Amino acid sequence: MQAPENTSYDVVIVGGAMYGSSVAWWLSRNPDFNGSILVVERDPTYEFSSTSHTNSCIRQQFSAEVNIKISQFGAEFIHGFQDFMQDDDAPEIVLQSYGYMYLADNEAFAQTLRETQAIQQRLGAGTKYMSADEIKADYPFYNLDGIIGGNHNLINEGYFDGGTIFDWWRRKARAQGAEYVHNEVVVITKNASGDRVESVTLASGEVVSCGTLVNCSGPRAARTARMAGLEIPVEPRKRYTYIFAAENPLDRDLPLTIDPSGVHMRSDGKYYLAGCPPDDDPAVEYDDFVEDHSLWQEKVWPVLATRVPAFEAIKLMNSWAGHYAYNVFDQNAIIGPHTQVSNFIFVNGFSGHGLQQSPAMGRGVAEWITYGEYRSLDLSSFGYERIEKHTAFVEKAVI
Structure with missing residues (x-):
């Protein structure tokens, strides 16, 4: 001390x-x-x-205007990091704009996506609502059975250091x-x-x-x-992250895809990243970072392989549990x-x-x-x- x-x-x-x-x-x-x-x-x-x-x-795909504006400044800050730091030694921070891809499997959520896309577009975000056919044309590796449409944005939305x-x-x-x-x-x-x-x-x-x-x-x-x-x-809740390699890598970047199951996935350099909340999501102790390894086998991997058939043959490289500061x-x-x-x-x-x-x-x-x-x-x-x-x-x- x-x-x-x-x-x-x-x-x-x-x-x-x-x-x-x-x-x-x-x-x-x-x-x-x-x-x-x-x-x-x-x-x-x-x-x-x-x-x-x-x-x-980072994403601009929120429904509340202030959250969209907060993320827009976040993107501005990332792009202008060297200027904000006012230091010649400051590095360039690259924003990998693969975008978020929200997938809707029912008409109610599809309508919500259309409404939020209109709000985001009005504020200058590049979000587009896409039909299942349009998604398939741009990203043919998806299995879109049951998917009605989705929202996607390739501008200032993705991940960074x-x-x-x-x-x-x-x-x-x-x-x-x-x-x-x-x-x-x-x-x-x-x-x-x-x-x-x-x-x-x-x-x-x-x-x-x-x-x-x-x-x-x-x-x-x-x-x-x-x-x-x-x-x-506010309480600590566990969130799980998985890094995996694919035997047959995709021929293009995988957007940060939010599957209706709650599992999300994206490209992560030469690997891929996936994550999800547990099905049972209680508050945990502040020092509890123990992983539930069954979650990968029983929930995450099956969803990955279903949504992206190329992910039937993958190898888990790393995983961890972290805490959200969750506002209940x-x-x-x-x-x-x-x-x-x-x-x-x-x-x-x-x-x-x-x-x-x-x-x-x-x-x-x-x-x-x-x-x-x-x-x-x-x-x-x-x-x-x-x-x-x-x-x-x-x-x-x-x-």
């Missing part, structure tokens, strides 16, 4: 993975913010963080003055009236005063909130201040959208801390108030 250099900070960020580092980077680069930043990370290897288990995908972005955010945040410590917040203390966080106590014993506390603790978000006497509907209320992010404890800021509950949304969400939270308002993109619809009022954020395209 590391002790922090000081006993008081303007901003204390709990969790230093993708979101903690995004907020720290955006804050530390803002000329209008001149405060001190402490990032507290319990595991600096990030071995079990959601950041380390991400599939690094999220690990490099995270690494640069963390490195540049430090260079810009943010302090990272290997430690853990174990107590959060509020003032006498209970409307502000005054300090945090670290596992190593230090008491650190803070002006603003930011909860970036991923699947552990509820545990962090409860230290302040707050509740948030409406599967969308909870961003911004608590309604009563005004300096407790949520950056939680992304439910699998986290990496692609991290550029826009980190920017927005940094704006809120600096200015008391969102300036680039209005993120108020993700506020905690909706949790208290039981008013769900409606997003039809959740994987």
Whole structure:
């Protein structure tokens, strides 16, 4: 454990993975913010963080306008990464635009795809609704028995190297003055009236005063909130990823295909990637990353071989279980201040959208801390108030 250099900070960020580092980077680069930043990370290897288990995908195929705009800025950030970093050594980040292919096997979902395509197109996305025949013409390797149609977008939609972005955010945040410590917040203390966080106590014993506390603790978000006497509907849920080789590789890239079964698959360099939620999807312990190996044999592989007959002969190369920070209320992010404890800021509950949304969400939270308002993109619809009022954020395209 590391002790922090000081006993008081303007901003204390709990969790230093993708979101903690995004907020720290955006804050530390803002000329209008001149405060001190402490990032507290319990595991600096990030071995079990959601950041380390991400599939690094981005899509514009959402139904809510703000989610589409968030991803559009994410694509802008990826393409302009070197300019954003303002560093000649920053690498180019390539967005592999294979696109998402949502497949519909019933008319109700097909109609939903048509409606969301219209919204996406109005906002400038390249999504097209395709009939089964049109899909077959472009991607003849699919077995489309039972499929009515699908949505596909080949522009700024696919996967990218999220690990490099995270690494640069963390490195540049430090260079810009943010302090990272290997430690853990174990107590959060509020003032006498209970409307502000005054300090945090670290596992190593230090008491650190803070002006603003930011909860970036991923699947552990509820545990962090409860230290302040707050509740948030976020829990860790397992998601499984598989890397496999095909004896007969496809003759073109495989879009990130969302099968009606819930299994998804895509090209991944010379290999292929697949994933899915378990059929029984409960909350799990924070340190439970044990794989259910029957899922591959009984669910994933049969779906792959059915949807893409060339995948009847494949070899599993690697697999892992990671955690979604799953918002059980409406599967969308909870961003911004608590309604009563005004300096407790949520950056939680992304439910699998986290990496692609991290550029826009980190920017927005940094704006809120600096200015008391969102300036680039209005993120108020993700506020905690909706949790208290039981008013769900409606997003039809959740994987």
